[in-house]
Each structure stands twice: as structure tokens, then as C-alpha cells.
Amino acid sequence: MTTMLEYSGVHAHYGAIHALRGVDLNVQKGEIVTLIGANGAGKSTLMMTLFGKPTASAGKIHFQGQDITRVPTHRISRQGIALVPEGRRIFARMTVLENLQMGSTFADPAHFDADLQRMFAMFPILEQRREQRAGTLSGGEQQMLAIGRALMGRPQLLLLDEPSLGLAPLYIKQVFKIIRELNEAHGMTILLVEQNAHHALRVAHRGYVLQHGEIVLTGTGEQLLASPEVRAAYLESSAEAHG
Amino acid sequence: MTTPAPIQFTPTHQMPAMLARAKDAVGVALVSLLLGIPMIGLHTVDQGGVLAVMTRWPWLLAFVVAMFVGRFVMQFALDHVKLNKAKRERKRPEVAARRPWLTWLGRALLGFAVVLPIAFSGNRYVVDTATTVLIYVMLGWGLNVVVGLAGLLDLGYVAFYAVGAYTYGLLSTHFGWGFWETLPVAGALTASFGILLGWPTLRLRGDYLAIVTLGFGEIIRLILVNWTDFSGGPNGVTSIPRPTFFGLPFSPSTDETTFSSFFHLDYSADHRVIFLYYVILALALLTNLFVSRLRKLPVGIAWEAVREDEVACKALGMNVTNIKLSAFAIGAMLGGFAGVFFAARQGFISPESFVFSESATILAIVVLGGMGSQLGVVFASVLLVLLPELGRDFSEYRMLLFGAAMILIMVWRPGGLIAHREPTVKLGRAPSPVPANQGAQA
Ligand SMILES: Nc1ncnc2c1ncn2[C@@H]1O[C@H](COP(=O)(O)OP(=O)(O)O)[C@@H](O)[C@H]1O
Ligand SMILES: [Mg+2]
Numbered sequence: 001m002t003t004m005l006e007y008s009g010v011h012a013h014y015g016a017i018h019a020l021r022g023v024d025l026n027v028q029k030g031e032i033v034t035l036i037g038a039n040g041a042g043k044s045t046l047m048m049t050l051f052g053k054p055t056a057s058a059g060k061i062h063f064q065g066q067d068i069t070r071v072p073t074h075r076i077s078r079q080g081i082a083l084v085p086e087g088r089r090i091f092a093r094m095t096v097l098e099n100l101q102m103g104s105t106f107a108d109p110a111h112f113d114a115d116l117q118r119m120f121a122m123f124p125i126l127e128q129r130r131e132q133r134a135g136t137l138s139g140g141e142q143q144m145l146a147i148g149r150a151l152m153g154r155p156q157l158l159l160l161d162e163p164s165l166g167l168a169p170l171y172i173k174q175v176f177k178i179i180r181e182l183n184e185a186h187g188m189t190i191l192l193v194e195q196n197a198h199h200a201l202r203v204a205h206r207g208y209v210l211q212h213g214e215i216v217l218t219g220t221g222e223q224l225l226a227s228p229e230v231r232a233a234y235l236e237s238s239a240e241a242h243g
Numbered sequence: 244m245t246t247p248a249p250i251q252f253t254p255t256h257q258m259p260a261m262l263a264r265a266k267d268a269v270g271v272a273l274v275s276l277l278l279g280i281p282m283i284g285l286h287t288v289d290q291g292g293v294l295a296v297m298t299r300w301p302w303l304l305a306f307v308v309a310m311f312v313g314r315f316v317m318q319f320a321l322d323h324v325k326l327n328k329a330k331r332e333r334k335r336p337e338v339a340a341r342r343p344w345l346t347w348l349g350r351a352l353l354g355f356a357v358v359l360p361i362a363f364s365g366n367r368y369v370v371d372t373a374t375t376v377l378i379y380v381m382l383g384w385g386l387n388v389v390v391g392l393a394g395l396l397d398l399g400y401v402a403f404y405a406v407g408a409y410t411y412g413l414l415s416t417h418f419g420w421g422f423w424e425t426l427p428v429a430g431a432l433t434a435s436f437g438i439l440l441g442w443p444t445l446r447l448r449g450d451y452l453a454i455v456t457l458g459f460g461e462i463i464r465l466i467l468v469n470w471t472d473f474s475g476g477p478n479g480v481t482s483i484p485r486p487t488f489f490g491l492p493f494s495p496s497t498d499e500t501t502f503s504s505f506f507h508l509d510y511s512a513d514h515r516v517i518f519l520y521y522v523i524l525a526l527a528l529l530t531n532l533f534v535s536r537l538r539k540l541p542v543g544i545a546w547e548a549v550r551e552d553e554v555a556c557k558a559l560g561m562n563v564t565n566i567k568l569s570a571f572a573i574g575a576m577l578g579g580f581a582g583v584f585f586a587a588r589q590g591f592i593s594p595e596s597f598v599f600s601e602s603a604t605i606l607a608i609v610v611l612g613g614m615g616s617q618l619g620v621v622f623a624s625v626l627l628v629l630l631p632e633l634g635r636d637f638s639e640y641r642m643l644l645f646g647a648a649m650i651l652i653m654v655w656r657p658g659g660l661i662a663h664r665e666p667t668v669k670l671g672r673a674p675s676p677v678p679a680n681q682g683a684q685a
Pocket of ligand 2: 044
């Protein structure tokens with residue numbers, strides 16, 4: 001196995017707020033790794049430090065062996081990293097097709113048609129709605145679009161920040177099915193941030209638990225699912241809600 | 244784990260809405276009561292040469308009740324209109340449906356614009372007014388790049404118009420530059436000014452950006468007012484040469500060949516007016532073509548994406564700084580071209596032509612027309628130039644009418660006259676589906 005992404009001792013600050021306190025984390029090629037934690041634990045911050053928003057105040061982030069800690073934000077995705085941000089952030093007043101096109105800005109244009117077909121095959125709803133304004137899609141459809149847009153850049157590492165947030169149960173199932181399929185059928189490496197620990201740990205190979213900016217627990221998906229701490233803190237309520 | 248409820252439009256809170264409407268109507272009724280006591284409740288009657296104050300409380304009561312009911316019904320109706328609209332928005336299967344009639348409308352307008360000076364030949368006023376409309380159309384299209392497409396609220400756009408105008412005014416009077424040579428230079432110069440303004444404001448959004456751009460517009464104007472040696476100060480620049488027809492001036496026949504003597508025409512002052520009209524028409528059409536093409540290129544689509552979500556753009560690898568600067572530069576350049584034309588047409592420029600209200604008018608044209616819509620800008624320009632002209636009969640009420648008309652339009656069409664946005668990419672046929680796991684892996 002080769003290491004795709006590695007955080008070593010990463011700290012991050014928002015002014016006086018110390019949001020990440022020495023995070024060590026790695027993602028191997030071909031893995032689904034999930035990061036779970038309560039609201040405000042620093043999950044989004046951890047993802048965004050990869051993009052230099054905020055920049056890590058200490059520690060290093062390596063992607064495929066290269067130090068990318070201080071690479072400018074807009075150059076990160078060109079290295080082969082795609083982010084599906086929290087809250088989806090699709091381009092609401094532009095069409096579905098235009099959104100997908102924006103995702104392929106830095107991909108080889110020769111692949112565009114084939115990639116588009118691939119997205120439409122994976123998300124048939126996007127093909128039906130391709131000339132519709134993205135803002136008029138339902139929440140679940142918007143999430144599909146956000147994932148499709150990220151994949152159009154042909155990334156090697158896909159980052160998903162709470163993709164199931166605010167979705168109807170049916171869509172939550174579909175999102176996790178897609179995550180699994182991307183990984184199994186296409187070998188995509190995925191770092192998945194979730195509050196929905198139950199689903200996330202079942203789909204992931206490994207997981208990390210983040211608390212107040214620190215990794216407090218790590219292990220395989222099954223280990224974490226079985227761990228009493230995780231059960232108590234993250235699963236009790238969600239198991240009945242989503243199980 | 245509890246997840247926050249999805250943010251959705253749910254029109255289910257019937258009771259609070261009713262209550263709110265009732266409260267609002269009570270408020271209106273109270274105001275009506277206060278105003279109505281002196282105006283309706285009391286009236287004066289002439290009783291044999293003596294004025295007596297009489298009361299008519301039943302009338303007042305009727306008035307107040309009418310206001311209450313009227314307000315309530317109006318709110319109810321308005322809410323329903325909004326609700327239905329929202330529902331339609333969500334349900335419409337192909338929201339970005341094509342509007343072929345818009346294209347035809349555009350073509351018809353173009354045809355009309357081309358024949359206008361012929362149709363109204365001899366009516367100098369019409370051609371002159373149409374020229375003014377076209378200047379605003381061009382300014383509107385330029386500002387549309389910045390505000391409508393890139394979403395950067397610029398309240399100082401008139402500064403670029405001024406820079407363009409003074410570039411021609413000064414280069415022509417001091418160094419004898421012609422209109423056509425100045426155009427590209429002025430374009431480059433104003434584009435640089437656009438970048439100059441854009442650079443420090445990159446991190447600003449919305450209101451903050453608006454205030455800084457407003458300040459920028461004022462700075463340029465104040466420099467023009469106060470740097471007398473350079474710009475002529477409040478007196479401005481006079482005797483700016485008019486554009487020539489490939490070197491042929493529009494003047495009464497003298498020894499040198501003029502436009503009229505070359506074509507063996509009788510000299511008429513209308514020739515120049517018509518020529519100027521066609522120059523600005525050509526400039527405006529070039530602008531339109533240029534912007535329409537840009538919109539379909541990656542940079543143009545990126546402008547809109549930045550308007551929609553900067554964070555997403557950065558995550559997708561776009562250099563938001565450059566995208567914004569390019570919008571500022573291109574918008575400024577188009578404003579500069581319009582400025583050069585303005586100086587050449589007037590033959591005289593002074594800082595008074597570049598006050599804030601001009602920026603406000605241009606912005607109003609963009610907003611009223613429908614942000615990002617090229618055709619909308621045309622309608623809005625026609626409206627904003629013609630309304631004050633038509634309103635001349637109302638003299639001092641002119642601006643009042645003008646303001647009322649604008650408010651009515653924005654209430655009637657909050658998205659602007661033409662809110663439709665033409666998609667930049669289209670697929671002709673529906674692509675045939677491919678099984679999910681068959682595609683090549685990235
Ligand atoms: N832009 C910001 N400015 C200041 N504080 C922030 C900002 N974003 C996040 N924080 C703070 O950093 C901490 C971690 O936030 P975040 O990474 O969003 O958590 P999570 O994604 O796990 O819910 C929180 O205390 C939050 O208030
Ligand atoms: Mg978060």
C-alpha cells in the first residue's frame with residue numbers, strides 16, 4: 001500500500017481559536033477513511049487545511065509524498081484532490097451541465113465527453129435535469145451534482161464533507177452506496193467526514209474519531225463500530241434514527 | 244446523532260402567517276385612523292359665510308375598515324403569488340428552457356436599430372436620443388460583466404467612462420490623436436485602471452466592495468476637478484475633435500475635401516449625427532458579440548461560478564483572483580470605449596458628466612434589465628433614457644415619476660425585465676447511458 005495523504009502533527013487556528021491540535025492521520029491508496037466527530041470538533045477544518053483555508057499553523061501535510069502544506073488553494077485540486085464541500089456549494093443559478101463543466105476546468109478536455117457519460121450513468125437524474133438550474137434541484141440531487149462535479153476533475157483522492165447532511169433517508173442510503181461503488185468499482189481513494197457515524201463506519205475501511213481538534217481514537221470500521229466509546233458518543237441516537 | 248433539519252421552503256405555517264398579516268393590517272388601520280381624523284373625520288362646511296367644523300365619524304370608520312380589509316387581502320394575494328411562484332420553480336421540469344422568442348426579439352431590435360436613422364432621417368432629435376440610448380446600452384453591457392456576471396457590485400463604474408473620455412479629450416487636443424487611434428489606447432488604459440481598482444478590493448464582497456468602488460469613482464472625479472493643469476479642472480476639456488469618416492471631416496465645404504464634397508452631397512449637419520449613431524451602434528454590437536463569446540469561454544463561465552460560490556471555485560482549482568481581475572479589466576475597458584465615444588460626440592467634457600448619479604443610472608440599467616441579460620440592458624436603457632425625456636412635460640415631477648416607475652418595475656419583475664439566463668453549454672441530443680462500472684477510471 002502506498003500512502004496517498006498524510007497529516008503529521010497538524011495544528012490550525014482561527015484567530016485565537018485552536019481548532020486542530022496536532023492531528024496525525026493518513027489515507028492509503030484505495031481506502032475509504034472516515035473521520036467522525038461531533039459538531040464543532042474540527043472535521044471541516046481538518047479538510048480545509050488541505051486547501052490552505054486556514055493554513056496549518058504547525059505540522060505538515062503530504063500528498064503522494066509531496067509537501068503541500070503551503071501550496072496555494074487554487075493549485076491543490078490540480079494535484080488530483082477533489083473536495084465536495086460541506087453544504088454542497090453548487091453553483092445555484094447555473095445549469096447542471098455548467099456545474100459539471102466547471103468541475104472539469106483543469107481536466108484534459110479530451111476526456112470531457114466520456115467523463116460526462118460516466119457521471120450521467122452514475123447519476124441518471126443529472127442527465128434528466130442537465131439544463132435545469134442547479135438551485136432548483138432537491139437536496140439529494142444537489143449532493144449528487146456536487147459529487148459529480150468533483151469527479152469531473154478526475155481526482156485521485158476524493159474528500160467528502162458531510163455528504164449526508166440534511167438529506168432524506170433514501171438519499172442518505174444512495175450517497176453511501178455511491179461512495180462504496182466509487183471505491184470498489186473505480187478504486188477511488190476517499191476521505192469521508194461524517195456525523196452520521198453509523199453509516200460512515202460501515203462503509204469505511206478505517207476511521208478516526210476527532211474530538212476538540214484531537215484524534216482520540218482510530219481503528220478499522222468494525223473496531224470503531226464495536227468500540228464502547230464510539231457507541232456511547234456517536235451511535236446510540238443515530239442507530240435508531242438510521243438503522 | 245441528530246442532524247439539523249434540511250433548509251427547505253415549507254409553506255406550512257398557515258396560522259402564524261395569518262396572524263402576521265392581521266397584525267400588519269391592524270398597523271395600517273391605525274395609521275389610517277390617525278391620518279383620517281383630520282382628513283376625513285373632520286370637515287368644514289360653509290354655513291352662511293361662517294365656516295363650521297362638522298364631524299363624519301361613520302365615513303372615517305368605513306375608511307379605516309376598508310384600509311384594514313384592503314391591506315389584509317393585498318398581503319394575502321401577494322403571499323400567494325410568491326408561494327405559487329416558488330412551487331412552480333421547484334416543479335418545472337426544464338427550468339432553463341430555451342426562449343427562442345428572445346432571440347427573435349433581439350434580431351428585430353437590431354434590425355430596427357440599423358434602419359432607425361433612415362426611418363427618422365430629418366428628425367435629428369430622434370437620432371440623437373437613440374445615440375444616447377446606445378451609449379447607455381454599451382455602458383450597461385460593460386458593467387454587466389462586472390455586476391451581472393461576476394457578481395461584483397461596482398458603484399464607481401463612471402470612473403472608467405471618465406478615464407476613457409479624458410484619454411481621448413487630452414490625447415486629441417494636445418497631441419492631435421484621432422478617434423480610432425485612441426480607442427485601443429484608451430481601452431488598455433481603462434483596463435489597467437480596472438485592475439488597479441480590482442486589486443485592493445479582491446477580498447471585499449457586497450456592501451464593502453460597493454463602498455470602496457464608490458470611493459474610487461469619487462477619487463477619479465475629484466482628481467479631474469482639482470488637477471487643473473492636467474485636466475482643465477471644472478472647466479474640463481473643450482474643442483475636442485469629432486470623429487472623421489476615414490479622414491473626411493463633417494463640416495461645410497471649404498478648400499479641403501469634406502464628407503459632403505467627397506460624396507457630392509449638400510452639406511447637412513445631420514450627416515455627422517447619423518454617422519455618430521452608426522459608430523456607437525457598431526461599438527455596441529462589437530461589445531455584445533465580444534461579451535457573448537466570452538460568456539461561453541471558460542473565463543466567462545468562471546465569472547458566473549465565482550459569483551455563485553467563491554469557496555467552491557477555489558476548491559475546483561480556479562484562481563479566483565485572476566477571474567475577478569479579468570472581469571474588472573474587461574468591464575472597465577468597455578466603459579472606457581464608451582467614454583472615448585462620449586468625448587468625441589460632445590466635443591466637450593467636464594467632471595460634471597461623471598458624477599455618482601451616472602454610476603447609479605448605469606447600475607440601475609443592469610439591475611432593471613435583469614442581471615446578466617444583454618437584451619434586458621437594451622430595454623432598461625431605452626426606458627431610463629426615454630422616461631425622463633417623455634416626462635419633460637411634468638417638469639418638477641419628472642424624477643418622482645421616474646422613481647415610481649422604477650419601483651413598480653422592480654415590484655412587478657424582481658428579477659429584472661428579462662430574468663431569463665441563457666445557458667452557456669448545451670447538449671444537442673440526450674447522450675446514451677453507459678453502465679456505471681464501464682467508464683474509464685480517472
Ligand atoms: N471561519 C471560522 N472562523 C472562526 N472559527 C471557526 C471558523 N470555522 C470553524 N471555526 C471553529 O472551529 C471549530 C471547528 O469547526 P469545524 O471544523 O467547522 O467543525 P466540524 O466540521 O467538525 O463541525 C469550531 O469551534 C468552530 O466554531
Ligand atoms: Mg463541518
